[in-house]
Amino acid sequence: MTSPTADPSMAAIGKSQPRVDGPLKVTGSAKYTSDHGFPGMLYAVPVGATVASGTIEAIDTARARQMPGVRAIFKRGDLGKISPITPDFASMYTDEPRPPLDDDVVRYWGQYVALAVADTFEQAKAAADAVAVTYKAEVANVDHHLGADAPNVVSERGDADAGFAGAPVTIDVTYAIATETHNPIETHASIAVPEGDMLTLYETSQGVVNHRNVVAEMLGLPRDKVRVVSKFLGSGFGSKLFPWSHSPLAGAAALSLKMPVKLVLSRPMMFHSVGHRPRTEQRIRIGATAEGKLVSLRHDYVNATSILDDYVENCGEATPHMYSVPNLRVTSGLAKRNIGTPTSMRGPGAVPGLFALEAAMDELALKLGIDPVELRMRNEPAVDEGTGLPFTSRHFQECMTIGAQRFGWAGRDAKVGAMRRGGLTLGWGMAACSWLAARFDCSASIELRDDGTVRVASAVQDIGTGTYTAMAQMAAELAGVEVEKVEVALGDTDLPAGPVSGGSMLTSSLVKPITDAVAVAGQKLISKLAASKSSPFGGAKPADLKFSGGRLTGGGAGSASLRFDEALRAAGLKSVSGEGSAEGTFPPKQQPEFSSHSFGAHFVEVTWQPEVARLRVTRMVSVIDAGRIINPLAARNQIEGALVMGIGMALFEGTEYDPQNGAPMNASLADYVVPVNADVPALEVHFIEYPDFEQNPLGARGVGEIGLAGTAAAITNAVHHATGTRCRELPLRIEQLL
Ligand code: MOS
Numbered sequence: 001m002t003s004p005t006a007d008p009s010m011a012a013i014g015k016s017q018p019r020v021d022g023p024l025k026v027t028g029s030a031k032y033t034s035d036h037g038f039p040g041m042l043y044a045v046p047v048g049a050t051v052a053s054g055t056i057e058a059i060d061t062a063r064a065r066q067m068p069g070v071r072a073i074f075k076r077g078d079l080g081k082i083s084p085i086t087p088d089f090a091s092m093y094t095d096e097p098r099p100p101l102d103d104d105v106v107r108y109w110g111q112y113v114a115l116a117v118a119d120t121f122e123q124a125k126a127a128a129d130a131v132a133v134t135y136k137a138e139v140a141n142v143d144h145h146l147g148a149d150a151p152n153v154v155s156e157r158g159d160a161d162a163g164f165a166g167a168p169v170t171i172d173v174t175y176a177i178a179t180e181t182h183n184p185i186e187t188h189a190s191i192a193v194p195e196g197d198m199l200t201l202y203e204t205s206q207g208v209v210n211h212r213n214v215v216a217e218m219l220g221l222p223r224d225k226v227r228v229v230s231k232f233l234g235s236g237f238g239s240k241l242f243p244w245s246h247s248p249l250a251g252a253a254a255l256s257l258k259m260p261v262k263l264v265l266s267r268p269m270m271f272h273s274v275g276h277r278p279r280t281e282q283r284i285r286i287g288a289t290a291e292g293k294l295v296s297l298r299h300d301y302v303n304a305t306s307i308l309d310d311y312v313e314n315c316g317e318a319t320p321h322m323y324s325v326p327n328l329r330v331t332s333g334l335a336k337r338n339i340g341t342p343t344s345m346r347g348p349g350a351v352p353g354l355f356a357l358e359a360a361m362d363e364l365a366l367k368l369g370i371d372p373v374e375l376r377m378r379n380e381p382a383v384d385e386g387t388g389l390p391f392t393s394r395h396f397q398e399c400m401t402i403g404a405q406r407f408g409w410a411g412r413d414a415k416v417g418a419m420r421r422g423g424l425t426l427g428w429g430m431a432a433c434s435w436l437a438a439r440f441d442c443s444a445s446i447e448l449r450d451d452g453t454v455r456v457a458s459a460v461q462d463i464g465t466g467t468y469t470a471m472a473q474m475a476a477e478l479a480g481v482e483v484e485k486v487e488v489a490l491g492d493t494d495l496p497a498g499p500v501s502g503g504s505m506l507t508s509s510l511v512k513p514i515t516d517a518v519a520v521a522g523q524k525l526i527s528k529l530a531a532s533k534s535s536p537f538g539g540a541k542p543a544d545l546k547f548s549g550g551r552l553t554g555g556g557a558g559s560a561s562l563r564f565d566e567a568l569r570a571a572g573l574k575s576v577s578g579e580g581s582a583e584g585t586f587p588p589k590q591q592p593e594f595s596s597h598s599f600g601a602h603f604v605e606v607t608w609q610p611e612v613a614r615l616r617v618t619r620m621v622s623v624i625d626a627g628r629i630i631n632p633l634a635a636r637n638q639i640e641g642a643l644v645m646g647i648g649m650a651l652f653e654g655t656e657y658d659p660q661n662g663a664p665m666n667a668s669l670a671d672y673v674v675p676v677n678a679d680v681p682a683l684e685v686h687f688i689e690y691p692d693f694e695q696n697p698l699g700a701r702g703v704g705e706i707g708l709a710g711t712a713a714a715i716t717n718a719v720h721h722a723t724g725t726r727c728r729e730l731p732l733r734i735e736q737l738l
Contacts, residue, residue: 002161007628012476012483013698014179016633021232028230033204034189038260041191042071044253045128046246046263048247048272050108050249052140052338052662056104056133058083059114064130064268067137069123071257074129075114076101085217089587090441092213093242095275096341098308099218100245107307108340109663110272112245117261125143134550140662144178146281148728150300150333155320155386160285163296163327167287172365175284176729178654179304180277181270181664182345185605186234188274190247190263192254198225200249206240207500209459212493221256222727229490233463234551237645238344241502244274270668275343275653278304278313282356287327292370292378294325301359302333306341310334313342315347318709319357320386320432321595323379328386330686338662339361344502347705348508348644350435355649355730358431358713363726365518366414371715372430373400373409384595392694393701395625396432396599402615402686403430403623407603416724424607427722433600433710436586437508437627437692437701440499444476444513446521446549450568451721454479456514457489459613460498460506466634470507471514473630479564481549496579504598504704505541509584516580522547523658525567535570536560569664582696594694598701600624602643602714607679608722617647617715617721621684627701629693639685639707647675648712654731 005615007014024030049056051537072078085092100112116127158511191202199221203210208228216226233240251262257711265274280303287296317332345351365372368407380397389404404410412428419426444458456475462468472486479486489495499509526545529537529552536551537545537560545554553561564654583589585596605619620643629635652673657663666672685707691699714729725737 003354006278007188010477012473013630014628015508017067017469017473017483017631018633019460019466019469020472020488028589032186032232032234032502033191033202033230034264036202036213038193041260041262042117042119042257042265043124044115044126044250044261046112046249047116047128047131047133048269049106051106051114051135051137052109052679054106054108054135054137055284056113058121058134060132062114064127067123067127067130067205069119070116070127071119071129072117073114074253077105077254081219081220082248083220084252084254085214092217093210094214095242095343096245096309100215102251108338109661110269110340112249112273115249115253117257123236142339142657142659142662144279145516146279146302146304146335148283148300148302150302150331151588152332154316154330154332156329157385159326160296160327160329164285164287164298167295168290170285170287171212171360171367171727172285173360173363175359176281176633177279177352177355178730179279180345180649180653181655182237182239182240182276183270183669183672183674184235184237185267187267187270188240188244188246190250190671191260191262192251193260194258195253198227199255200227201247201251203228203247204233204240205228206233206461206462206463206502207242208238208491208493209497211243212501214243215248219251222607224311228493230461233461235464237346238502239275241344241500268667270704271655271664272342275341277348278311278342280313280315282315284356284360286360286364288364288368290368290426292368294323294377294379296327298324299330302335304337304339306339307336309341313352315353317349317354317436319356319599321381321384322357322432322434324381324385325379328377339657346642347435347708350709354433354710358710359716362429362713362720371406371414376400376432387595389592389595392594392596393402393627393690393692394599395688395690396601397599398688399599399623399625403601403603403621406684406686407621409603416721425716425722426610427606427608427720428713429721430603431710431714431717433602433706435504435706435709436596437596437598437695438503438505438584438586439509439582439695440505440584440586442498442509442513442584443496443579444510444517445496445577445579446514447575447577448479448521448564448568450565450573452481452565453485453487453641454481455487455489457495458498458510459493459495459499460490460510462490463501465501465638466631467501469634470630471510474511474514478515498532499584499632501584504702505584505586505708506702508695508700508702511698511700512582513580515697516582517578520578520580521576524578525552526705528573532571536562596694598624598626600666600706600708602711604714604718606715606718606722608622613738615719615734615737617679618681620681622707623686623688624703624706625688625690626706627695628699629687630698630700632687635703636685637688638704640683642704642707643683643711644675644680645708647679649730650712650715650732652731688710
């Protein structure tokens with residue numbers, strides 16, 4: 001990859017900074033949630049339903065209760081009241097607000113019906129297995145045909161039907177994407193520790209403050225009596241954004257037994273009750289002129305959701321702003337299934353949506369005989385035509401131009417199967433990507449110390465993406481110290497309130513609070529120094545002093561300049577601190593003035609060996625326009641990880657539900673196939689940097705999810721170019737190519 005052009009006036013921002021928490025992780029001293037232990041800690045193992053639809057007739061715990069080490073077997077009614085919540089994104093949110101053990105109805109396979117607690121994990125597991133549950137089973141509906149009922153209008157302009165009917169060239173195609181299950185290597189875990197009237201939860205959480213609010217409400221505790229800690233996360237991909245019912249279950253068990261309780265989900269449980277990207281079916285209709293100008297675009301989609309919850313996979317998120325088209329209609333619908341509640345999975349909405357849209361654009365390009373890059377160039381909008389708002393910054397055409405150059409796209413022979421290398425058929429495909437850019441409400445604090453070190457803190461999380469490092473870079477830049485001098489505190493509700501690590505929005509959300517916190521601390525330093533007769537600034541008017549880059553300058557003599565640690569020592573102070581907070585733009589509190597998105601383009605090469613039906617992804621080039629890049633090393637890593645997920649989405653991933661009983665059949669890492677190193681080629685990631693100051697004072701939009709958007713389409717477009725087979729259902733199966 002090429003590093004973006006770093007701003008020479010900045011010392012820490014824009015530099016490829018290895019992770020500040022890296023040494024802790026590689027030496028094994030980083031404590032992940034399930035690494036915590038407490039005196040007297042008990043182990044809890046949930047009992048999951050073995051039907052996907054029905055009613056619990058009886059739960060016989062007699063045998064389990066007699067087993068060695070068993071402290072309790074909880075079933076409905078045994079655990080005190082766990083209350084449902086009303087999800088509200090600004091205050092407390094979960095995709096599955098039904099409390100655990102709330103009634104005797106089973107709505108999906110693996111739904112918790114009881115909880116075994118014992119002295120050891122093995123005893124708890126044995127006891128959970130010995131709980132005998134009888135069900136009145138009903139036929140579970142896990143039908144993967146979702147139907148076409150998409151009644152909700154998401155976006156509309158002009159007359160899409162008339163535009164389509166009158167268009168000289170049309171395509172009408174339907175795409176489906178299998179259910180995908182998040183598989184962070186660290187499974188979900190909760191350790192609930194009651195102490196006096198406090199309950200501390202060690203959690204695998206992408207959002208400690210929201211988690212605290214949800215669990216406090218469910219357990220009927222004041223928020224200030226619940227603390228949530230999540231210092232290191234073995235990733236989440238969205239599955240850990242919001243609490244799932246095992247967490248209040250662990251909390252309620254700990255309160256009931258007055259002992260610490262640890263509950264760690266097994267890998268199969270990860271497929272039952274902690275979310276997934278639901279199956280989607282999307283129909284795209286495009287009408288165009290013979291010259292390739294779009295005249296009509298329809299995008300109608302349906303996603304599967306659970307029986308109780310209306311989770312919407314917002315596939316049409318990017319459709320209204322991606323291309324210029326006068327007539328557009330985007331609609332959505334839901335199909336209820338006996339499957340656990342879906343949730344956000346990396347790039348929710350736009351990722352499945354852009355698979356369909358970008359595959360359809362490729363189909364249209366082929367039909368028109370226009371190069372796929374050129375077709376997109378011809379439909380570049382001047383503004384976001386979905387909202388009529390100007391873009392804060394959109395350099396999509398430049399992404400395509402640079403990507404095409406780096407990939408060598410000009411050498412492409414558009415004829416299917418015409419390109420060959422070393423006895424293999426080559427396929428070259430490309431696709432666009434887009435992801436929203438926004439900020440959450442966020443606050444942070446800073447402490448400047450007399451030994452030249454700095455502490456920056458916020459109740460946010462580092463889910464493996466590099467938040468510790470980005471916060472250290474921001475504090476280092478603003479305080480004028482090396483990154484090594486910064487201590488970062490996060491992942492604890494005792495710190496200033498911060499948002500979820502989600503939507504690729506956290507880095508952007510942190511910029512202004514940290515900037516303001518440093519400025520507040522600087523002002524305090526100015527007041528102290530001006531008031532201190534013995535300091536070099538003694539007697540100066542505070543208004544004549546300036547704090548910038550960690551230095552205090554100005555004053556009567558006009559030439560004094562002290563770094564904050566020198567200034568603190570001069571004033572006889574150990575430290576000075578400040579807090580900052582900033583309002584977010586997501587969800588929007590007022591009518592936005594701009595359309596705010598990142599953009600990019602992916603170029604993919606596959607090789608196809610028809611004699612042995614061997615398909616490989618051999619090259620990927622991605623160019624991403626995401627504003628200023630704070631840490632090119634971590635940002636590249638984010639996009640690379642997303643590209644790997646794109647290979648998984650296109651070629652491997654899919655959760656299969658048994659039509660007989662509704663159980664996920666491939667609920668293990670052996671059977672749920674994800675890409676391994678041998679499946680992943682060299683990845684070339686390039687950032688183009690146009691700082692976007694509508695976002696924050698650094699102009700950073702945040703990266704992560706955008707790398708997965710469009711990637712599966714670029715791959716299947718390349719597969720078509722190599723083989724002539726159009727894959728409209730993910731994952732692609734080799735049978736389709738035979
Ligand atoms: Mo991401 S799906 O916002 O964790």
